[in-house]
Amino acid sequence: MKKFLGRPVIGFIFAIIGIMLVMQGQTIGNMGGLVSSQRADELLLELNQLKRENEQLSIRTEELQEAVTDFESLAADNNRYIEKLVSDVNNAKLYSGQTDVTGSGVTITLDYDSVENDGFDPFLYNSELLLLMVNELNAAGAEAVSINDERIISTSEIRLAGSHININGKKHSRPFVFKVIGDTKTLRSAVLIRAGIADIMRANYISVDIEDESELLVGKYEGVISYRYAKPVVSE
Amino acid sequence: MILAILGLALGVFLGFIIPVDLPSSYTSYMSIALLAALDSVFGGVRAELENKFDSHIFISGFFGNIIIATFLAYFGDRVGIPLYYAAIFTFGTRMFQNFAIIRRIILKKIEEKYNR
Structure with a gap:
């Protein structure tokens, strides 16, 4: 045993093994601890099921949307008055974010440039900054705003939910890409003003990248808006 | 033995x-x-117990195995062949075999001592 375990080289080699062991342990710890393959399989199953559900719901939404368009075109066939109503409806849809819109504007990309893979996510600690950003954009006359292609409408929520940020009830994580239609200069200066939202973001380790777009497409709100409690007041 | 433990502790530190x-x-x-x-x-432990230990073979094998295994795993990932499993299988099997032989040799030594 002396020959094998008594040499300085052996100490060196065991030191290497020790370093490797600790590194591996730390990396696995950083990845969120030990996840057994069985648990991973369970999660995969869950994920697939949710994906399927999501697809089905999207299809259902499309079907409903089609039905609505059908009714509208049916009604508009031969009546001027109804044509007027349809154009009103279209306008209302435009204002409520239920149509794709295009125009000039800016895209703002918020991300976190981690120097090393440190697992830190500033958005999880300052999710309200996204709300602030939307507020600033609206104040600067933004006509349509979407975050990661989630159109922001009057009922949109931006809220921390576990390790994600829920926007329109869907989970999102960084990078967050804002597409904003409005006056490019006003929007840009509203964001980049000194001590403004961009500076606050940067102070919280969030990188802000803003680009002018001459032609920008902001997608429509993908969900179904239905009010259960609020009823319109009929004026005499 | 002490050197090995010291080395391991140093490495962990x-x-x-x-x-x-x-x-x-x-x-x-x-x-x-x-x-x-x-x-x-x-x-290495097994070779030592069989009185066949050669530090040159041991050291070259140590670094050679690490490099080749890592490279093969990486290469396999690049070309879509899971050579990763080949490495796990080979090293895993050999580790158990070596351990079995070490166990036998140590048991035999204890037995000899007891019989004496």
Whole structure:
């Protein structure tokens, strides 16, 4: 045993093994601890099921949307008055974010440039900054705003939910890409003003990248808006 | 024996103070390298018990195995062949074999001592 375990080289080699062991342990710890393959399989199953559900719901939404368009075109066939109503409806849809819109504007990309893979996510600690950003954009006359292609409408929520940020009830994580239609200069200066939202973001380790777009497409709100409690007041 | 334990302790200590964070995508290569290293150590112990130990073979095998295993795993990932499993299988099987032989030799030695 002396020959094998008594040499300085052996100490060196065991030191290497020790370093490797600790590194591996730390990396696995950083990845969120030990996840057994069985648990991973369970999660995969869950994920697939949710994906399927999501697809089905999207299809259902499309079907409903089609039905609505059908009714509208049916009604508009031969009546001027109804044509007027349809154009009103279209306008209302435009204002409520239920149509794709295009125009000039800016895209703002918020991300976190981690120097090393440190697992830190500033958005999880300052999710309200996204709300602030939307507020600033609206104040600067933004006509349509979407975050990661989630159109922001009057009922949109931006809220921390576990390790994600829920926007329109869907989970999102960084990078967050804002597409904003409005006056490019006003929007840009509203964001980049000194001590403004961009500076606050940067102070919280969030990188802000803003680009002018001459032609920008902001997608429509993908969900179904239905009010259960609020009823319109009929004026005499 | 003391040198080995000291080395291991030093390595663990160094591992904690060196601020190297492996990207999580390289974890599988690291685990293969670790497996190769452990296999070499078991192989060394076995060779020593059989009185065949040669430090040159041991050291070259230690580093050679680590490098080849890691490279093969990486190469396999690049070309879509899971050579990773080949390494796990080879080293894993050999580790158990070596351990079985070590156990037998040690048991025999204890038996001899007891009979004397």
